[in-house]
Amino acid sequence: MDVVLGGSQKCLSAPPGLTFLSISEDAWKCMENRKAPIRGFYTNLIKWKQMWYKDRIFPYTQPVSDIFGLSEAADMILEEGENVYIRHSRISRAVRETLKEAGFKVFPKNGAEADTVTAFYIPEGIDDEKFRRHLWERFNVMIAGSWGKLKRRRG
Template sequence: MEGIAKAVRKHDAFLIVDGITAVGGLENHMDAWGIDALVVGSQKCVAAPPGLSAVALSQRAYDALHSETSFYTNLKAHVDGLLKGDTPYTPAVPLFLAFREALRQLKAEGLEARIARTRRLADACRAAVGALGLRLFPERAFASDTVTAIRYPTGVDDAKFRKALWEGHRTVVAGGQAQLKGKIFRIGHMGICSFGDLEAGFRAIEATLAADGHHRFSKGAGVEAIQARSRSS
């Protein structure tokens, strides 16, 4: 990120970073890395209900703000309102209160502790993927610690798999998007996700794969891999 920031500055441009699945779950050093605008979503690593976004700005980015923009994307109005302890327009009060409570929980756990727990969950998830004979997407070296994408085994239909997972186990996984639609499914292990949540999810995934004829694993292999990582952490 620092290298990208240096290249951006050479062109007198601003570095805007999508931190929606990162802030609160991965290391982030906005000032040290030279980020000008960092976008955060309420529903991911912070673990609040969806519906809010936040943008952190560098002083350089704030100084460049102006009001010649659309009504709702006028960041200057929002920042100036915040400095007065207010919002420029009527806020979604219940979402603000939920967001505050989620931040309190994050503070109580400790940011570094949550990042470390997220890393352990990611490691456990990848171990379970391997134990079931599945493959990651992308390769492990490029995988995120907040979400794991898994390639479908040959012959497993995305829509049927996710429908069976929900109807049989009340478990939801996200599918792929764009060119990856139907090729992968995704498991989030960020925010307040626990090892118990991960075990329940893989127990359901294993049973659904087995019912669909995918038997390249011993029964309980995924859950055992998660439990082993949980004990070692």
């Protein structure tokens, strides 16, 4: 993989607001050899690389509270150990199986699922907003909707 991007709120149980970024040498070379200039400061990773690795300048105020939150989340993961993965896998499997037993079509197909996100299609004729509100009000379960062509069709 040439570029890997992650967020602190995904899988780590840390507050949202931090991004993790890994860039391969090939990706750096591609950016350095591009013909069109990179517009803007925040989108120009070449400038960021120079500022941090060469000049040791960090160009904005550090989100200290987010970093403390990430540190605590990392400590909790290290304390729980590999059980973190086992717990996520067990719960996600149970959620998918329960949805299937209730007649929902789970997405993606078997073998391509993630243990941190479960998506399913809302059957035709069911209002997804009312369905999600019912889950929240009756069972204290919050699920996100979808967007684009799948808006109102997938939970």
